[in-house]
Amino acid sequence: MRLSELKKGEKGIILRVHGHSLLRKRLSELGFVSGKTIETIRFAPLGDPVVYKILDSEISIRLATASLIEITLP
Incomplete structure (x- = not known):
């Protein structure tokens, strides 16, 4: 599964x-390393970019x- 497939809150x-x-x-x-948990926080109004929470930080990527x-899902 790809990170881009996660829904808000997953x-x-x-x-x-x-x-x-x-x-x-x-x-x-930025903290995107194997084994770390990541959560989808919110999408921009047009759907791109997306804000993810990882290592107590919120990071926006396309x-x-x-x-x-x-x-993988936990």
Whole structure:
């Protein structure tokens, strides 16, 4: 399952981050690492970007980027 598939209020556990190395590095610096729990907080009015809660921080990323993050449901 991909992070972009989560509905508002749902949680998931990150399994893997796909994409080129610079993007993976930047996401890992923001806390998107394997084993961390992530929750969808809210969507922008037009549906993109999306705000996610991870490591007590709220981070907004685009759906295209969220589709590169593989998750599983807890």
